Amino acid sequence: MSVALIFGLLVVLMLTGMPISISLGLTVLTFLWTMTQVPIESVAMKLFTGIENFEIMAIPFFILAGNFLTHGGVARRMIRFATTMVGHWYGGLGLSGVVACALFAAISGSSPATVVAIGSILLPAMMKAGFPKRFGAGIITTSGALGILIPPSIVMVMYSVSTNTSVGALFMAGVVPGIVLASMLGFTTWYRARKFDYPRQPKATWAERFKAFRESIWGLLLIVVVMGGIYTGMFTPTEAAAVSAVYSFFIAVFVYKDLGFKDVPKVLLNSANMSAMLLYIITNAVLFSFLMTFQNIPQAMADWMIQEGPGVVGFLLIANILLLAAGNFMEASSIVLILAPILFPIAMKLGINPIHFGVMMVVNMEVGMCHPPVGLNLYVASGITKMGITELTVAVWPWLLTMLVFLALVTYWPPLSLWLPTTLGMIH
Amino acid sequence: MLKILDRLEEILISLLMAGATLITFVSVVHRYLAGVAIPHLQDWLLSIDLSWSQELTVIMFVWMAKFGAAYGVRTGIHVGVDVLINRLSDKNRFKFIVIGLLAGAFFTGTIGTLGARFVWENGAHYAFLTARGLATGDLPEGPITPDLEWHTWMVYSAVPLGSWLMCFRFLQVAVAFIRTGELPHHDHGHVAGLEEEAPPKPGEEDRIYRMEDDLHPRDLHDGDEEERK
Numbered sequence: 001m002s003v004a005l006i007f008g009l010l011v012v013l014m015l016t017g018m019p020i021s022i023s024l025g026l027t028v029l030t031f032l033w034t035m036t037q038v039p040i041e042s043v044a045m046k047l048f049t050g051i052e053n054f055e056i057m058a059i060p061f062f063i064l065a066g067n068f069l070t071h072g073g074v075a076r077r078m079i080r081f082a083t084t085m086v087g088h089w090y091g092g093l094g095l096s097g098v099v100a101c102a103l104f105a106a107i108s109g110s111s112p113a114t115v116v117a118i119g120s121i122l123l124p125a126m127m128k129a130g131f132p133k134r135f136g137a138g139i140i141t142t143s144g145a146l147g148i149l150i151p152p153s154i155v156m157v158m159y160s161v162s163t164n165t166s167v168g169a170l171f172m173a174g175v176v177p178g179i180v181l182a183s184m185l186g187f188t189t190w191y192r193a194r195k196f197d198y199p200r201q202p203k204a205t206w207a208e209r210f211k212a213f214r215e216s217i218w219g220l221l222l223i224v225v226v227m228g229g230i231y232t233g234m235f236t237p238t239e240a241a242a243v244s245a246v247y248s249f250f251i252a253v254f255v256y257k258d259l260g261f262k263d264v265p266k267v268l269l270n271s272a273n274m275s276a277m278l279l280y281i282i283t284n285a286v287l288f289s290f291l292m293t294f295q296n297i298p299q300a301m302a303d304w305m306i307q308e309g310p311g312v313v314g315f316l317l318i319a320n321i322l323l324l325a326a327g328n329f330m331e332a333s334s335i336v337l338i339l340a341p342i343l344f345p346i347a348m349k350l351g352i353n354p355i356h357f358g359v360m361m362v363v364n365m366e367v368g369m370c371h372p373p374v375g376l377n378l379y380v381a382s383g384i385t386k387m388g389i390t391e392l393t394v395a396v397w398p399w400l401l402t403m404l405v406f407l408a409l410v411t412y413w414p415p416l417s418l419w420l421p422t423t424l425g426m427i428h
Numbered sequence: 429m430l431k432i433l434d435r436l437e438e439i440l441i442s443l444l445m446a447g448a449t450l451i452t453f454v455s456v457v458h459r460y461l462a463g464v465a466i467p468h469l470q471d472w473l474l475s476i477d478l479s480w481s482q483e484l485t486v487i488m489f490v491w492m493a494k495f496g497a498a499y500g501v502r503t504g505i506h507v508g509v510d511v512l513i514n515r516l517s518d519k520n521r522f523k524f525i526v527i528g529l530l531a532g533a534f535f536t537g538t539i540g541t542l543g544a545r546f547v548w549e550n551g552a553h554y555a556f557l558t559a560r561g562l563a564t565g566d567l568p569e570g571p572i573t574p575d576l577e578w579h580t581w582m583v584y585s586a587v588p589l590g591s592w593l594m595c596f597r598f599l600q601v602a603v604a605f606i607r608t609g610e611l612p613h614h615d616h617g618h619v620a621g622l623e624e625e626a627p628p629k630p631g632e633e634d635r636i637y638r639m640e641d642d643l644h645p646r647d648l649h650d651g652d653e654e655e656r657k
Contacts, residue, residue, distance in 0.1 A: 015513075025535050057452075274633070280497040328511070374641060380636050
């Protein structure tokens, strides 16, 4: 009964188009006011204590780092490095796009940011080199989604915050699936390029490769700092994020000189704007999951699932469909924050590994970002290419199909995500 | 007057962002440098206690989040589910957008008031009376934070202050929308063709969250434009 009321109210409020954070908050407020005796002041304080958590602070730090890195210098050098390595194969610049996205994803925690950084430089270059617009747009939209699978990842931080799993282990679990997805997208690119005989780049010499590597070393080092730092336990993920923010500021302003000092306040303000928006959703989602726990909803659903339930295989299928459906209406962080607290307890009861479940959710979010009506990547790519959403949707489908195959693989083959963190001893 | 408030808001959240980053960075560097045996320097570093840095970072970010959320209303960055209402006629969309903005104002106003009451009852009242030299009776002095030992009512006052500001911003946006039919959002109509498309200019990174992508309601004018075409 209360389940239907809570979700009914939430859905109605959301469909009116008000911000998701406000709909979450109003649902909680309405419910507590009319149905329960919970002291209502405690709700206001939950808005503070809900994000009084050092782990969450990785999000603003990663956003700040990402915004310092989006200005070309790092992305351009990574693209050049990728091109010298794989540009002479079928697919040429398209293939370097996939590799460059994967590399950039390893220093950025956001997918749309990866699309912007790599796409705005590579797409014009691809058109000049004679690739059809659709080909390039399809590659960048989907490869950009690697941003949230390959660590660091803002969406992973959100998942670990709402389910109390280790951010570090989740980050490590994203590495192998990220590389596999990049290879699969690369393969699709290679296959289509061979079929339609798209241009290839001249083969680079080892000297050129080394030079490109040396030029991109500052960006590549950041991967070592973040991943190495977290793995060796030198930093917590939040500290790694703060270090990477300062490091990216340093390379953007002093090494590559993409930014002047006068630009820094604007970058800070915009990072604060994005972070505050996400943190505001988090606080209200914390309220919402407090309400659900208070009403014992996840527990009841879990029990029902176990009794009537379709078992692990069926549950994973339902979870995937639900997440993909949600991807049609909402943006990734909101989906994770609303659905993780509901699905997670069920997954635990069914004995699914929390880390594996997290990776699966992230891959679902990636797919959601690449298809209409609300895929953020799609809109960013449309902004860069000036292609309409409908045309882009057609352009994206070969790679989107690849991603769906990959989603099935991640869902039903846990070792893919669990092998690395287990080998490193981060989960037992 | 309003311009000053706008500027203050922007400066405050930028400074909090920069400050929290620097503090966390310095405390990490400090932790490792203090482990290196350099005479004098090590003693000096060991004498500095930075154990409060984590708490301060969290407090700064919460303040940043509260006031940044208010700033976000002004820039139109908050995402919603607008798939449905973006397909409605201008007249109906107008109604829904106004309802949404007023709901935002109502929620933040309520939270602000609830938060204020909480802050008042948990130390602000006591502090107010003490400051004026009055007897406090059996009012609680209120708890303090574990590391910095600040009064929590001061720290928590971010909730009422930030929420009220956010409420004000929602009303401001609602009034402007009723008058002009425009919502705050990033104008990317001027972005030039593919050849000139460059990475975002500094300070425009957040445009990826501010596009007309069914995560935000559309202006009334967009509909007019489509009709004209």
